[in-house]
Amino acid sequence: MLTLQVNGTAHQVDVPDDMPLLWVLRDVLGLPGTKFGCGIGQCGACTVHVDGKAVRACSLPVSLVGRRPVTTIEGLAEDEVAAEVTKAWLEIDVVQCGYCQPGQIMAAIALLKGNLHPSDDEIDQAMSGNICRCGTYRRIRAAIRNVAGAV
Amino acid sequence: MAMTTIAVSRRQALAGAGGLLMAVVLPRARSRAATVTRIVEDQTGPFAPNAFVRIAPDGSITLILPNVEMGQGIYTGEAMLIAEELDVGLDQIQIEAAPADEAYVTKALGTEATGGSTSTIATWKSLREAGAVARTLLIRAAADRWVVDPASCQSEAGVVRHVPTGRTLTYGELAVEAAALPVPSGPVALRDPSTFRLIGHAQHRLDGPAKVNGTATFGIDIQQPDMKIGTVAACPVMGGVLLHVDDRAARQVPGVRDVLTIGNAVCVVGDHYWAARKGLEALAITWDEGVNATVSTETVYRQLHEALQGPAIVANTKGDAKTAIKGAAARVEAVYQQPLLAHAPMEPINCTVHVTPERCDVWVGTQVPMRARDAAAEVTGLPKEKVFLHNQYIGGGFGRRLEHEYVTQAVQFARQVPYPLKVIWSREEDLTMDRYRPAYVDHLVGGLDAHGKLVGLSHRIVGPAVVARWAPEALLPNGVDDDLLVATVETPYAIPAMFLDYARRETPGVVTAWWRGVGGTRGVFVIESFIDELAASAKVDPVAFRRRMTEDRPRARAVLDLAAEKAEWGTTLPEGVGRGVALQYVFGSYLATVMEVEMSTMGTVRVRRAVVAVDCGRVVNPDQVVSQIEGGLIFGLSAALFNEVTLKNGRVQEKNFNTYRVLRMNESPAIEVHLIDSTEDPGGIGETGTAAAAAALANAMAAATGRRYRRLPLTGPQA
Ligand code: FES
Ligand code: FES
Numbered sequence: 001m002l003t004l005q006v007n008g009t010a011h012q013v014d015v016p017d018d019m020p021l022l023w024v025l026r027d028v029l030g031l032p033g034t035k036f037g038c039g040i041g042q043c044g045a046c047t048v049h050v051d052g053k054a055v056r057a058c059s060l061p062v063s064l065v066g067r068r069p070v071t072t073i074e075g076l077a078e079d080e081v082a083a084e085v086t087k088a089w090l091e092i093d094v095v096q097c098g099y100c101q102p103g104q105i106m107a108a109i110a111l112l113k114g115n116l117h118p119s120d121d122e123i124d125q126a127m128s129g130n131i132c133r134c135g136t137y138r139r140i141r142a143a144i145r146n147v148a149g150a151v
Numbered sequence: 152m153a154m155t156t157i158a159v160s161r162r163q164a165l166a167g168a169g170g171l172l173m174a175v176v177l178p179r180a181r182s183r184a185a186t187v188t189r190i191v192e193d194q195t196g197p198f199a200p201n202a203f204v205r206i207a208p209d210g211s212i213t214l215i216l217p218n219v220e221m222g223q224g225i226y227t228g229e230a231m232l233i234a235e236e237l238d239v240g241l242d243q244i245q246i247e248a249a250p251a252d253e254a255y256v257t258k259a260l261g262t263e264a265t266g267g268s269t270s271t272i273a274t275w276k277s278l279r280e281a282g283a284v285a286r287t288l289l290i291r292a293a294a295d296r297w298v299v300d301p302a303s304c305q306s307e308a309g310v311v312r313h314v315p316t317g318r319t320l321t322y323g324e325l326a327v328e329a330a331a332l333p334v335p336s337g338p339v340a341l342r343d344p345s346t347f348r349l350i351g352h353a354q355h356r357l358d359g360p361a362k363v364n365g366t367a368t369f370g371i372d373i374q375q376p377d378m379k380i381g382t383v384a385a386c387p388v389m390g391g392v393l394l395h396v397d398d399r400a401a402r403q404v405p406g407v408r409d410v411l412t413i414g415n416a417v418c419v420v421g422d423h424y425w426a427a428r429k430g431l432e433a434l435a436i437t438w439d440e441g442v443n444a445t446v447s448t449e450t451v452y453r454q455l456h457e458a459l460q461g462p463a464i465v466a467n468t469k470g471d472a473k474t475a476i477k478g479a480a481a482r483v484e485a486v487y488q489q490p491l492l493a494h495a496p497m498e499p500i501n502c503t504v505h506v507t508p509e510r511c512d513v514w515v516g517t518q519v520p521m522r523a524r525d526a527a528a529e530v531t532g533l534p535k536e537k538v539f540l541h542n543q544y545i546g547g548g549f550g551r552r553l554e555h556e557y558v559t560q561a562v563q564f565a566r567q568v569p570y571p572l573k574v575i576w577s578r579e580e581d582l583t584m585d586r587y588r589p590a591y592v593d594h595l596v597g598g599l600d601a602h603g604k605l606v607g608l609s610h611r612i613v614g615p616a617v618v619a620r621w622a623p624e625a626l627l628p629n630g631v632d633d634d635l636l637v638a639t640v641e642t643p644y645a646i647p648a649m650f651l652d653y654a655r656r657e658t659p660g661v662v663t664a665w666w667r668g669v670g671g672t673r674g675v676f677v678i679e680s681f682i683d684e685l686a687a688s689a690k691v692d693p694v695a696f697r698r699r700m701t702e703d704r705p706r707a708r709a710v711l712d713l714a715a716e717k718a719e720w721g722t723t724l725p726e727g728v729g730r731g732v733a734l735q736y737v738f739g740s741y742l743a744t745v746m747e748v749e750m751s752t753m754g755t756v757r758v759r760r761a762v763v764a765v766d767c768g769r770v771v772n773p774d775q776v777v778s779q780i781e782g783g784l785i786f787g788l789s790a791a792l793f794n795e796v797t798l799k800n801g802r803v804q805e806k807n808f809n810t811y812r813v814l815r816m817n818e819s820p821a822i823e824v825h826l827i828d829s830t831e832d833p834g835g836i837g838e839t840g841t842a843a844a845a846a847a848l849a850n851a852m853a854a855a856t857g858r859r860y861r862r863l864p865l866t867g868p869q870a
Binding site: 086102132133 | 220221222223224355356358359360361362363364365366367368369371372374380405406422423424425426429495496498499544545546547548549577578774775778781782783784785786807808809813814815816817818819821822
């Protein structure tokens with residue numbers, strides 16, 4: 001039995017130690033907002049926050065999470081930066097198929113929390129681990145800039 | 152209950168008359184602002200054909216959208232078409248994915264399908280008519296109630312108003328009476344475009360909020376009571392079969408519930424994906440790999456190149472190209488080669504199925520709902536009416552989900568178990584068991600006269616006929632796949648003499664399939680590369696050369712001039728930087744693309760900027776046209792720069808995004824899209840950006856380096 005702190009709630013889970021956090025979230029805790037894209041840390045679709053840092057949930061064994069709080073796309077209701085980010089996303093209609101977007105948004109929030117006014121290079125650095133097959137990069141970049149400009 | 156029964160039979164009667172559905176209503180119903188961020192399913196009974204509008208018992212307004220949303224913004228665009236004529240706001244509706252039903256067939260594709268950039272073209276008139284018919288009936292119902300002339304009534308935002316007295320009734324309050332009225336048999340009047348409130352004005356995507364807060368449900372997110380999760384290993388060599396599987400170790404993996412087999416694949420089922428995945432890895436499988444076990448990429452290309460000589464089917468002739476070329480002052484010749492390509496959408500293939508003796512439920516994102524339903528019926532032996540297909544948001548289609556073999560497979564596994572089974576393919580399975588955009592080889596010969604004018608063009612295409620498998624009835628009687636005529640016969644240019652022939656060669660070891668614009672994408676690369684080669688031979692600037700060939704093609708000329716102007720064509724660039732242009736007319740739209748690329752001495756390629764001018768006729772949702780061009784270009788650039796599916800011993804070698812590389816944010820160019828105002832009927836847009844990418848890029852690289860690039864991918868060993 002492991003205890004996981006997810007979106008402010010403690011959950012007892014009985015899963016193998018090597019099970020990636022991604023599948024615990026999706027298939028055990030019923031939080032499908034975090035997506036499966038590659039399973040090998042290449043695409044960023046599974047990005048969540050562990051202790052406020054963006055991590056690839058597909059490559060993080062659940063036993064290594066420990067007591068650190070986990071935040072997923074479903075756990076952003078109270079978060080001010082998240083509110084600004086989602087607003088910016090909607091204002092310029094970033095999404096296409098949307099499948100990569102929870103990961104993109106979690107990566108963007110982590111970036112902005114560490115650096116409210118990232119340069120274009122810093123945006124590229126922070127976001128280049130997140131693939132968007134629909135090619136929404138230009139809009140993601142613009143939305144992040146808009147948040148930086150708004151706060 | 153009686154109410155519902157009457158409503159259903161009424162709907163069936165309407166259906167028989169080919170009419171529009173105006174259904175199930177309670178007199179107390181009121182119009183209310185409904186959520187538009189979820190897809191709901193009709194719980195009231197069977198669908199009627201041609202049913203795109205429904206006024207529900209609570210007065211809410213549901214639009215049933217015939218095409219599936221996979222990122223292209225079609226839910227928003229199609230809702231706009233209906234809402235424009237129905238006189239409702241986009242904040243007053245809810246949207247519903249069409250079920251598998253004849254009523255939603257796309258004629259151009261011969262089945263219920265979303266693909267080929269056809270959706271807006273196909274629904275531009277029909278969905279506006281559906282809205283207009285509904286509004287006409289609602290107004291007539293109000294006029295009857297008030298005993299006034301319908302001409303004295305107006306509709307707005309879900310309400311009918313009697314103008315002289317100011318009386319109003321909501322659509323919900325009118326629905327019962329409207330449903331009892333005969334559907335107009337003749338054409339209904341459509342709004343004059345100058346009065347459009349929605350069409351042509353940028354509207355936010357209806358699926359935006361759910362897609363940014365993580366609540367949008369994709370196929371892979373489906374949850375059902377008692378559901379279990381399976382993952383699959385199919386024979387890695389196409390056509391091979393399962394000989395034996397030792398599952399003893401797999402069954403020891405905690406959480407593994409079942410190991411299921413079919414003729415060519417094994418599925419391990421667990422409480423969660425991880426158990427299934429670990430179980431799959433613990434299997435010892437013996438395959439009979441069959442005849443394709445020796446196929447390699449070299450085999451594929453050799454077959455294609457060999458067919459450049461020898462017999463071929465004449466696909467198109469205009470004038471006497473061969474004689475024109477013989478008599479020409481200069482002769483230009485080139486062979487182009489394009490690889491097998493995977494779709495690699497972000498959402499891996501998945502399908503959830505529950506089979507019981509009475510029925511089969513399938514939850515899946517599909518571009519071909521009827522085919523998926525029929526496949527499930529065939530596997531289960533259930534009649535089609537007992538198969539319920541629940542179409543979901545698709546996390547990227549690109550033609551992959553015009554196939555339905557993964558539905559067949561999931562049903563074959565699910566029928567062996569009593570619980571709902573969600574089958575998820577790993578990314579490795581998704582890439583190696585994809586159905587691929589074919590590899591092609593093209594040979595072109597052109598003749599230029601003394602003034603550097605193209606007098607004749609001769610062209611041979613070698614490659615598979617995707618259409619022969621996907622829609623055999625659409626293969627032309629002479630055996631030509633007419634998709635290959637896209638961009639090659641109908642070009643934006645006036646070409647005095649043309650000859651095109653086709654040597655069909657099916658690729659061994661893989662199934663070939665649609666992609667984001669097969670004919671358009673491969674054709675534009677070849678033609679626009681060759682036009683640049685002709686221009687170079689004629690010592691004419693590439694834009695000037697194309698201007699000369701579009702003198703009587705005003706729409707083509709206009710996009711070319713606009714793109715050239717916005718991209719500052721002709722201005723000096725730094726060393727190592729080149730500009731390339733591509734002009735195209737595919738999917739009913741004109742595009743001119745100017746790309747700017749920087750080549751380092753190390754051979755790295757950086758795409759700096761892309762400028763696109765678009766004339767796609769009347770635009771429904773302008774910002775989504777821009778989005779599709781942006782995304783389509785990125786998709787095309789990934790392929791043009793990096794992508795090639797290779798085969799070794801019959802096995803696909805590219806297994807994940809580390810070896811099937813996708814353009815990332817730091818590699819993606821600045822993109823500007825300029826739309827031309829047009830009153831022509833709409834053209835398609837979803838695949839046009841992808842079609843533009845490789846040619847504009849190859850031409851830019853040639854401009855930067857002074858050498859031609861005739862083999863894709865452009866950074867691959869072949870180039
Ligand atoms: S699924 Fe985790 S990085 Fe791709
Ligand atoms: S929006 Fe489709 S993958 Fe990013």
